[in-house]
Amino acid sequence: MKIFLKVLKISALVFIGLLITLIVAGWALQDRIIQMAIDKASETIGAPMEIEKVKFSLIKDFPEASLDFGNMWIGRELEDSKIDTLAKIDNLHVTLNVEDLMNNIFTVHRVEVSEGYIKYLVDTTGVSCYDFLLVSDSTTAEIDTVETSAPLDLSIDALTLKEIELIYSDDQLGAGVNVNIPELSATADLDSLKTLATTAGALTLSNIRYDDSNANRLNKAQLTFDVDYKSDSIKARSISLKTDELAYEMSGDIILGENIYTDINTSINIPNLASLMKFSSDEMLDTLGIGQVSGSFNIDTQIKGYVSEETIPHYETSFNLANASIKYAEYPTAYNINLKGNATNGSKNNNSTTSVNLKLFEVDCSGNHIQLAGKFSNLDKLSYSVQSSIDLNLAKSKSLIPDDPFKKLSGIVNAVVVTSGTLPTEINDAFIESAIRKTKIDLKFNGLNVAMDSVPEIRDLSANLRFKHNELSLKNFTVNVPEYQQRIVNTSAQVLFKGQYLKPEYLDIEIPKFYLSTTENILKGSVSVCDMKEVDFDLVTALNLDLEYLKQFASDTLVNDMNGKLLADIKSRGQIHLDSIEQQIQPILFDQSSFDIRMKNINTDMTDQMMNVKDLNGQVVFTNRLLQIKNFKGEYSEIKFKIDTTTVRNLVETVIENQADTLKVESITHLGHLDYDKLMAMIASPEGEANNKEPESSEPSEPQRWKMEAKGKFFIESVKYENALLEDITALYNLQDTIYTIDKLHFDGFGGDGIASLKVTLLKDEEMFLNMKGQVDNLDMARMARELPSIFEEYISHEQMSGLLTSEESYLQFSMKEIDGEYGPDLESMMMKSHIFFKDGGFYNYPAITEALKEMPSTKDKPDTLLFNTIDTYIFIFNNAINIPGTKIVTNKLNAKLVGEQSFGENYDYRVGINIKEVLFNNKKKQKIKEEQIDIDIDDVDLDKLKWLKSQGKDGKYKNVFITSEDFKRKEKLIRARRNFLKVKFHPNLFSFNTNVSY
Numbered sequence: 001m002k003i004f005l006k007v008l009k010i011s012a013l014v015f016i017g018l019l020i021t022l023i024v025a026g027w028a029l030q031d032r033i034i035q036m037a038i039d040k041a042s043e044t045i046g047a048p049m050e051i052e053k054v055k056f057s058l059i060k061d062f063p064e065a066s067l068d069f070g071n072m073w074i075g076r077e078l079e080d081s082k083i084d085t086l087a088k089i090d091n092l093h094v095t096l097n098v099e100d101l102m103n104n105i106f107t108v109h110r111v112e113v114s115e116g117y118i119k120y121l122v123d124t125t126g127v128s129c130y131d132f133l134l135v136s137d138s139t140t141a142e143i144d145t146v147e148t149s150a151p152l153d154l155s156i157d158a159l160t161l162k163e164i165e166l167i168y169s170d171d172q173l174g175a176g177v178n179v180n181i182p183e184l185s186a187t188a189d190l191d192s193l194k195t196l197a198t199t200a201g202a203l204t205l206s207n208i209r210y211d212d213s214n215a216n217r218l219n220k221a222q223l224t225f226d227v228d229y230k231s232d233s234i235k236a237r238s239i240s241l242k243t244d245e246l247a248y249e250m251s252g253d254i255i256l257g258e259n260i261y262t263d264i265n266t267s268i269n270i271p272n273l274a275s276l277m278k279f280s281s282d283e284m285l286d287t288l289g290i291g292q293v294s295g296s297f298n299i300d301t302q303i304k305g306y307v308s309e310e311t312i313p314h315y316e317t318s319f320n321l322a323n324a325s326i327k328y329a330e331y332p333t334a335y336n337i338n339l340k341g342n343a344t345n346g347s348k349n350n351n352s353t354t355s356v357n358l359k360l361f362e363v364d365c366s367g368n369h370i371q372l373a374g375k376f377s378n379l380d381k382l383s384y385s386v387q388s389s390i391d392l393n394l395a396k397s398k399s400l401i402p403d404d405p406f407k408k409l410s411g412i413v414n415a416v417v418v419t420s421g422t423l424p425t426e427i428n429d430a431f432i433e434s435a436i437r438k439t440k441i442d443l444k445f446n447g448l449n450v451a452m453d454s455v456p457e458i459r460d461l462s463a464n465l466r467f468k469h470n471e472l473s474l475k476n477f478t479v480n481v482p483e484y485q486q487r488i489v490n491t492s493a494q495v496l497f498k499g500q501y502l503k504p505e506y507l508d509i510e511i512p513k514f515y516l517s518t519t520e521n522i523l524k525g526s527v528s529v530c531d532m533k534e535v536d537f538d539l540v541t542a543l544n545l546d547l548e549y550l551k552q553f554a555s556d557t558l559v560n561d562m563n564g565k566l567l568a569d570i571k572s573r574g575q576i577h578l579d580s581i582e583q584q585i586q587p588i589l590f591d592q593s594s595f596d597i598r599m600k601n602i603n604t605d606m607t608d609q610m611m612n613v614k615d616l617n618g619q620v621v622f623t624n625r626l627l628q629i630k631n632f633k634g635e636y637s638e639i640k641f642k643i644d645t646t647t648v649r650n651l652v653e654t655v656i657e658n659q660a661d662t663l664k665v666e667s668i669t670h671l672g673h674l675d676y677d678k679l680m681a682m683i684a685s686p687e688g689e690a691n692n693k694e695p696e697s698s699e700p701s702e703p704q705r706w707k708m709e710a711k712g713k714f715f716i717e718s719v720k721y722e723n724a725l726l727e728d729i730t731a732l733y734n735l736q737d738t739i740y741t742i743d744k745l746h747f748d749g750f751g752g753d754g755i756a757s758l759k760v761t762l763l764k765d766e767e768m769f770l771n772m773k774g775q776v777d778n779l780d781m782a783r784m785a786r787e788l789p790s791i792f793e794e795y796i797s798h799e800q801m802s803g804l805l806t807s808e809e810s811y812l813q814f815s816m817k818e819i820d821g822e823y824g825p826d827l828e829s830m831m832m833k834s835h836i837f838f839k840d841g842g843f844y845n846y847p848a849i850t851e852a853l854k855e856m857p858s859t860k861d862k863p864d865t866l867l868f869n870t871i872d873t874y875i876f877i878f879n880n881a882i883n884i885p886g887t888k889i890v891t892n893k894l895n896a897k898l899v900g901e902q903s904f905g906e907n908y909d910y911r912v913g914i915n916i917k918e919v920l921f922n923n924k925k926k927q928k929i930k931e932e933q934i935d936i937d938i939d940d941v942d943l944d945k946l947k948w949l950k951s952q953g954k955d956g957k958y959k960n961v962f963i964t965s966e967d968f969k970r971k972e973k974l975i976r977a978r979r980n981f982l983k984v985k986f987h988p989n990l991f992s993f994n995t996n997v998s999y
Contacts, residue, residue, distance in 0.1 A: 048083055049074045064095045064109060072116075076132055086129055089164075090115035114162035122170040159186040161201070174211025180204040200226040200237075217278045219244050232256050236264075245275040252303075260307040269298040273324060295324025295337060305349055314349045318342040331400065336364040351379035367396035378422075385420040394448065411448030411461065417441050429502045436501050441467040448479075456483040463491075470497045485549045491516045504532040520544030525573075533578045541570040547602060557607060564602030564616065570595050590652040594623035602634070610682075612636070618643065625652050629667075637682055640672030640717070654706035666997075667712035676721040710735040711997050724749060724787035734995035738762040743993040745774075750787065752778035752804065757993035767817040771991050772810075779805040781841065796846060803841015803868070810834035811988030812877070827904050831986045832877035842867035842891075847958055866891050873898070878978045880904065885975050897946075899972045907954045911963070911971040913946040 052071035060066045069092040075083040091114045097107035121129040166179035184201030205221040221243045228235040234254040241248040252264030270276065274294045277285070285291070298320050305313030321339035328334070340360040346353025355377035362371040374386035395410035419439040424431050448461035463477040477491035493514035499507040510528040517523075525539035548563040574588035602616035618632030629646035646667035654663040716729035731745035740760040747754055756774030763769060784805075786798035814830035816823065845864040873887035882902040889896040889912075900910030950963045 048076065064097065067094045067096065068092070069094075076129060084129070085119075087118040088116050089113055110158040110160075112160040112162070113164060114160075115164075117165035117167060119167045120169075121167075122172055124171045126172045157187060157189065159188075160184070174209070176207065176209045177205055178207040180206065195229070195231040197229040198227070199229075214279045214281065245272070246270045259311075262303050262305065262307060262313050264301075264303045266301045266303070267298065269296075271296050273297060289329035290326065291329075292325065292327035292333060294326075295321060297321045297324070312345065312349055314345060316342065316344040332366045334363050334365045336362065336369075338362050346377075352381075353377075354379045366400060367393035382423040383421070384423065387418045388416070390415040390417075405452055406450065407453065408449055408451035408457070411450075412446040413448070414444040414446070415442065429500075432502060433500055437470060439467070440469075441465075456481050471495070472497070483552075485546075487519050489517055489519065499531070507532055518544075520546075535576040535578070536574070537576075538573040539571065541568065541572075543568040543570070547604075559604075559606055561605040562603065565600040566602065567598040567600065568596065586652070586656065590625055590656070594621075596621050596623075599632075610637075625650070627651050633670075635672070638678070639674060642670035644668040644670070646712070650706075654708070658702060658705050660705045661707075663706055663708045663710075665708075665710035665712070667710070667714075669712065669714040671714065671716045673717055674719045676719065707737045708735070711995055713997060719747075722788055722790060724784070732995040732997040734997065741993055741995050743995045743997075749779075750784045751780035752776060752806075754779065757991075759991070759993055763815075765817070766823070767815060769815045770813065771993075772812040773988065773991055773993065775807050775809050777806050781805050781838070799844060800846045801841060801843050803838050803871075806837040806839070808835040809988075810836075811986070811991060813986065827880045830877050830880070831982060832875070832882075833982070833986065833988055834875045836871075836873055836875060838871035838873070839869060841871075847953065874979075876979055876982055878982045883975050883978055884910075885979055886972055897968075899968065899975050900951075901975070906956060908952065909971075910951045911968045912949045912951060913965070913968055914949055915946055 050073055051069050054070070055068040057066050057068075069089070071088075071090060072092055073085050073088040075085045091112075093110075093112040093114075094108055095110040097109065119129060161181045161184040164181040164184075166181070168179070169176040180203070182202050182204065184199070184203070186199040186201075187197065189196035201224070203223040205223070206219070207216075208218050208221070209216045221241060224238065224240045224242075226237040227239065228237070233256060236251055236253070239250040247269045248267070250264060250266045252262065254264070255261040272294065273296065274292075277290075277293055299317060300319075301315060301317040303313050303315045305311070307313055319339065319341055321337060324337035324339075325333055325335035326337065338360055339358075341356060341358040343356040344354070345351075346355060355375060358372065358374045358376070360371070360373055362369065364370075369391040370388070371390075372386065372388040374384060374388075376385075377383045390413070392413040392415075394413065398404060398406060398409045401409075417439065418441075419435060421431070421435050421438050443463075443465040445461055445463045445465075449457075449459050450461075451457040459480040459482060461479040463479075464473075464475040466473045466475075472493075472495040474491065474493040474495075478487070478489050480487045493516075494512055496510040496512065497507065498510070501507060508528070508530050509532075510526075512526050512528075513524070514526070515522070515524045521544050522542035523539065524541075525537065527535065527537040527539070529535050543566070545566040545568075546563075547566060551559055551562050554562075570593070572588060572593035574584070574592040576584050576588065597620040599616050599618050599620075603614050604612050606612055614635040616634035618634070619628075619630040620632070621628040621630065627646075627648035629643050629648075631642075631644065632646070633640075633642035635641070646665065646669070649664040650661050651663060653659040653661040711732075711734040713730065713732050718725055718727040719729060720726075726747045726749035729745070729747045732743045734741040734743075738761060740758075740762075742756075742758040745756045745758065754774060754776035756772065759771040761769040761771075780802075781804070782798045782802040784798075785792035785796060785801065789797075792798070810833065812830070812832040812834075815826045817826055819826060843866045846866075868889060868891040871887065871889055874885050876883050876885075880903065882904075884898060884900055884902070887898045889898055895915040897913040898910060900908065900912075902908040946965070948963045948965050948968050950959075950961050950967065952959045
């Protein structure tokens, strides 16, 4: 213990002695060291300076010595002998190597500077406030020859700055800044083998200015850092720059060498983009057209790898623009702008593996929304995959359209576009084709309304349209076009594409199904187009057309008015090659199509009166080359008509294709009242002539190869000819090219009715041959003569006869041809056989009768009248004359037996055997005959007691003479001979009027 206490005692004495020694040495050396430090500093700086207080200590930083300077300033002398302070330091603490001090060497290890400022000023000529420290070459030479004092070693191990203000101003550049250093520390370890340095602290920049810029609007900027430096690397634990407008942060390592290696993280954050606008001049903003910016932005980047001329380091960066807006030029503000994504140069750290992943880009503008996302890779050969969507509000977008052509524009459009591909070095057709195939488009229209001048207005357009994988589909298409009074509803279609879009000749289009519907019309089916030349189609159409609506599309020069409905069901299929469509269209229309057309209450008022119809109703069906007309009725040119059924066969083969076949028409037709004069006037009218006029052609027409057969039955309500009116007309008919047959032609007229048959055979040179048969019942001959004056007036007027005409079947045959320049009946060829009954009539002032009666003694009274009950006679035509064989005549004046002939003019030659009642009987019997109106049959009278008369008329001269019975018999024999000869030539029973009509 004693030894320990002794050692402790000795140690204490040594420490106390050493302390006293240091105090004494410091006190002894203080003045010399302080003066040496001041001299050395003044000599080093070479500028006026002053230090208010200096304190030296060997204890404060033992084992090193320390110097503390207080209120130290450095300045320069101005021309007026004033001093401009360049730097002022309140406190400067320096640590020195004690051993070096003993040898008059200043070795500085640590420096601490606090509270002061340093100026660096440059005038407009570019001279800085420190340029006076630079000595000329001569001065330098002199200094070099002077023996210097003790050396100064500035191998500073540590530097600390606190509350130091750096003031920089450059009037030549028009720049300046104040840098405040709240605290900064730096250490260094420098030797020949390595260099180690660290620095950490903070800087605050203020009063920043730079001419022709708005840098002065930066309130302040704070820079903090903590960095280590080695001879081959830099380690930034943190570097941060913050202003009111942005924040920048960085950390990481940089290894220096032949190739630089980096491992750095950086981040930039701008909380409000609007704050950056204050640094832009108003002129620049006006030039760029930017009026407003807002939003926040940040970007984070990681960089890792070697940097050289050949390589770049690996980097990964992410960026985010949020809630941004911008006002550009005259366009409305774009707002709600968001941008998110990241980018990297990939595994190979070059362009080939560089990619940008755009997670989201969206923007709103005037009620419209645009959104985009995508990925882009390989900058050498850019590959892309993009998805975008657009929501447009057309009403709010209308103001954006320059020279707005729309009177009305509204509705919503949604579009989604997805595409991918690789961008070639040159945009060519192959790339465009590939881009189309790899693009998906979805369009949705909702409530579109569009109105423009000279364009029909569109209302309430809605549709879904999609293009994907060479397929275009349309669904739920609806639109209203008020001008056309049409609304398309529930329309859909599917379109497939195969081939090259930019070369239509190699493009195939297939529409496997489509459906087009209006409120009343439907069109559906399928279509395919090969190489834009061959078209395959299968169509089904249902039309419901309102003619009153269609009128607005017709020319006023053609249509005055029309109404009614036209309905049609149309089916068609086939294949068309556009280079030979003329040859293919007919088979498609006639073999592969069907038409079902229905007319309902159609009325037309056309400028061409020949086109007018009233109350037209009916159905027309065409299928399998068969044309059918059903329940077709209406009124044309004041003629009512109705067609129960009409069938047309071989229409295509004959009329259209001109093949050697027969056009067959079967019909049941009803007609109303017909006026012959009006029909002839209509046919001969200029309109009719114009309509019937064939167009002139320089090419010779192709000879007709086909024949025709039209047959059926017709009903005619009435026919007016002159004053005659025939009613309830019916007939069967068969019309062929050279043979026209009408059978069972029935009519009511002239107080009776009749039935007839007619066959017309066309011969060469417009000659025709006619066969007729018929019979009538109770025709009023006076009425007939009155109503048909053009036929009877040449022979007898209605005032000259009365009576009812009845006949059994009569047969007539004659030809029509041109004779002496006029076309008419060939009377020489005319042959006829008829058995007629003429009853309850009479003749009045008829020349042939009057002249004959004048010769009768008992008929002197009223010789111009001859009444009869019945005339029963056979009549035949032979040798250009009407022949009458033996005929009994019973009249009020006489009974007679008549034989003779009547030419087709006024000439006649008759032989008459007369029984004059008042001559042949006694007075008592005569009185009884008169009172009881008893008819005496001529067969009951002795022929020898008859009076025989010859009555002739020729060229207007009449002759009546009495003859013998032998003369009568000779005439009767001659007529009988003619009749027998006629029977040889004329065989009415062989007449055929078969129409092959079964109904």
